[in-house]
Amino acid sequence: MPAADPSAIRILAEVVANCCEGGAHHRLTLRVPGWPGFAPGQFVMLSPGPVGAVPRSDPLLPRPMAVFREHADERGPCLEVLYKRSGRGTHLLAAAVAGESIALVGPLGSGFRAPSAPGAALLVAGGTGIASVFELARTLADERAVSVLLGARRAEDLMGEADFAELHVNLEIATEDGSRGTRGLVTDLLEKRLAAEPGATVYACGPTPMMQRCVEIAAAHGAACSVSLENNMACGFGVCLGCAAPRTSGGFALVCCDGPVFDGRDIVWSQLP
Amino acid sequence: MSADIDAVLEVDTRVDLAGIALRNPVLAASGTFGYGSEFAPFLDLRKIGGFVAKSLTLEPRVGNPPPRIAEAASGLLNSISLENVGVEAFIHEKLPAIPEGVVVVTSAFETEIDRYAEVCRRLTGVPRIAGIEINASCPHVKSGGIEFGQDPQVLRQLVRSVRRATTLPLLVKLSPNVTSIAEMARVCEGEGADGLSLINAVQALEVDVERRRPVLANGLGGLSGPAIRPIALRMVWQAAEAVKIPICGIGGIDSAQDAVKFLLCGASAVQVGTRNYLNPSAAQEIAEGMQAWAKGRGITRLADLVGTLEMPRR
Ligand SMILES: Cc1cc2nc3c(=O)[nH]c(=O)nc-3n(C[C@H](O)[C@H](O)[C@H](O)COP(=O)(O)O)c2cc1C
Ligand code: FES
Numbered sequence: 093m094p095a096a097d098p099s100a101i102r103i104l105a106e107v108v109a110n111c112c113e114g115g116a117h118h119r120l121t122l123r124v125p126g127w128p129g130f131a132p133g134q135f136v137m138l139s140p141g142p143v144g145a146v147p148r149s150d151p152l153l154p155r156p157m158a159v160f161r162e163h164a165d166e167r168g169p170c171l172e173v174l175y176k177r178s179g180r181g182t183h184l185l186a187a188a189v190a191g192e193s194i195a196l197v198g199p200l201g202s203g204f205r206a207p208s209a210p211g212a213a214l215l216v217a218g219g220t221g222i223a224s225v226f227e228l229a230r231t232l233a234d235e236r237a238v239s240v241l242l243g244a245r246r247a248e249d250l251m252g253e254a255d256f257a258e259l260h261v262n263l264e265i266a267t268e269d270g271s272r273g274t275r276g277l278v279t280d281l282l283e284k285r286l287a288a289e290p291g292a293t294v295y296a297c298g299p300t301p302m303m304q305r306c307v308e309i310a311a312a313h314g315a316a317c318s319v320s321l322e323n324n325m326a327c328g329f330g331v332c333l334g335c336a337a338p339r340t341s342g343g344f345a346l347v348c349c350d351g352p353v354f355d356g357r358d359i360v361w362s363q364l365p
Numbered sequence: 366m367s368a369d370i371d372a373v374l375e376v377d378t379r380v381d382l383a384g385i386a387l388r389n390p391v392l393a394a395s396g397t398f399g400y401g402s403e404f405a406p407f408l409d410l411r412k413i414g415g416f417v418a419k420s421l422t423l424e425p426r427v428g429n430p431p432p433r434i435a436e437a438a439s440g441l442l443n444s445i446s447l448e449n450v451g452v453e454a455f456i457h458e459k460l461p462a463i464p465e466g467v468v469v470v471t472s473a474f475e476t477e478i479d480r481y482a483e484v485c486r487r488l489t490g491v492p493r494i495a496g497i498e499i500n501a502s503c504p505h506v507k508s509g510g511i512e513f514g515q516d517p518q519v520l521r522q523l524v525r526s527v528r529r530a531t532t533l534p535l536l537v538k539l540s541p542n543v544t545s546i547a548e549m550a551r552v553c554e555g556e557g558a559d560g561l562s563l564i565n566a567v568q569a570l571e572v573d574v575e576r577r578r579p580v581l582a583n584g585l586g587g588l589s590g591p592a593i594r595p596i597a598l599r600m601v602w603q604a605a606e607a608v609k610i611p612i613c614g615i616g617g618i619d620s621a622q623d624a625v626k627f628l629l630c631g632a633s634a635v636q637v638g639t640r641n642y643l644n645p646s647a648a649q650e651i652a653e654g655m656q657a658w659a660k661g662r663g664i665t666r667l668a669d670l671v672g673t674l675e676m677p678r679r
Contacts, residue, residue, distance in 0.1 A: 147619055147643070149619060151436060197407075333433065336429075365432040
């Protein structure tokens with residue numbers, strides 16, 4: 093991972109593909125000329141809908157999306173985003189067809205840092221947070237043992253499982269209804285693995301209660317735990333001050349530029365919205 | 366052949382806003398453009414008219430707890446509560462980072478009139494600062510903005526006091542949350558303001574029906590974005606009818622055509638706000654779009670558009 097994360101560009105990206113992968117899950121591939129690369133954990137702001145002289149006004153805000161991974165084809169750099177069709181913004185995103193333009197600002201935020209300790213890495217992800225940790229898993233797997241623990245309510249709520257299966261990682265899955273993998277919470281899987289690998293470093297991205305629990309479990313085992321917060325954002329680059337998260341040391345951090353990755357102990361979890 | 370037409374039809378985009386010479390009428394609005402240099406990766410700061418920096422207080426300020434923003438229909442609700450680095454950090458850390466040749470207008474906000482005046486005194490005489498905009502209109506700080514901008518007597522005292530505190534071009538940014546914008550405009554003109562900026566965000570409330578609570582942690586917030594544009598146009602027109610000092614039009618400007626609408630209603634210049642978040646290149650695109658719009662219609666001077674709306678008279 094590079095010392096400094098690549099800085100942002102704004103560009104009209106071309107939709108290469110935008111496929112439904114079952115249920116509400118979609119995979120968007122964008123061609124992004126001039127894409128500077130990204131650090132695992134960085135994200136982009138996407139504005140689907142009309143671009144140009146009269147821009148879209150409703151829904152107004154762009155949507156932050158983790159960069160799932162990147163590749164290059166004969167026409168240049170492309171990146172992939174996994175998303176769940178849930179609100180108005182993601183419905184609009186799902187309607188974008190190949191050849192259309194989507195305004196993109198990114199890569200944004202400061203990403204994950206490699207573990208300072210030599211041990212294994214345990215990546216815990218749930219919901220759309222799964223997309224944030226794929227590139228982290230891939231890069232860390234080159235240098236150390238990596239376990240990826242994915243959680244979802246039901247089997248059909250899991251996204252990107254097949255992609256993780258192709259990595260050199262130990263993949264474990266928990267669903268609340270037991271329809272895939274172990275029945276129960278993904279944080280239970282973390283408890284077990286951390287007991288087996290005491291020197292491990294924990295990374296977590298997903299629903300707030302899941303991340304909070306991961307931070308508690310890691311602390312109980314004396315392990316470091318980085319989290320990637322998913323916040324509402326208006327700008328994504330530190331100027332609207334809308335994405336504030338309360339800091340343990342007082343005041344607020346900006347999730348879009350101080351994060352989205354934080355040391356789990358630096359966040360006042362009880363005061364998160 | 367088309368090159369000939371281009372040469373003949375150069376559009377003069379320059380405007381004078383309250384003694385501030387602008388290369389074009391498009392500024393970025395306070396609170397939506399950070400301290401300027403954040404936008405350097407996304408546009409050429411020398412290709413916009415200028416920008417108004419985030420409102421400054423005497424001391425640094427921390428904002429409200431989250432959630433601070435919420436999406437509304439064609440709008441954004443915010444309760445940031447004027448988080449800022451403070452006037453000294455702006456002068457010594459932020460200002461030097463702004464490239465030469467960029468028009469920088471500062472914005473002052475405080476909770477008491479004397480403190481407003483002190484912020485203005487500290488900004489006066491600092492090289493590179495082209496003017497001061499008094500934020501008399503922030504709709505979400507209980508102890509501050511709203512009272513100043515809503516009560517004509519308080520506004521009169523405020524403008525009188527800051528006018529004495531600075532020789533810089535002085536703009537007063539008005540609150541839309543008033544019964545008569547014309548009255549507020551006249552008060553400012555009477556006390557020696559060089560110009561007016563309007564409108565600030567419109568006081569608003571969004572509700573979470575399941576929790577039966579406001580969506581914003583602060584309760585009330587300020588609505589900005591395209592949703593408020595027709596309100597802003599109306600108020601700019603009314604203010605322009607009431608005073609002779611120049612007006613900077615603000616509220617939901619998304620496109621060059623939107624900016625032209627404000628000029629027609631009587632604004633000499635405009636400020637782009639919320640759209641900067643959504644498209645950090647927007648201010649430059651709008652400035653260039655205005656020039657292209659004028660060119661396409663054979664208009665040679667943008668300033669000639671100001672106040673040319675034909676309002677039916679009853
Ligand atoms: C998040 C946010 C913060 C703002 N902060 C300030 C501020 O510090 N000072 C100020 O005078 N106006 C502030 N404003 C108001 C804007 O400058 C502008 O008047 C308002 O948003 C209307 O314009 P728009 O619809 O183009 O956004 C802020 C607006 C937003 C959305
Ligand atoms: S989203 Fe605007 S400051 Fe973070």
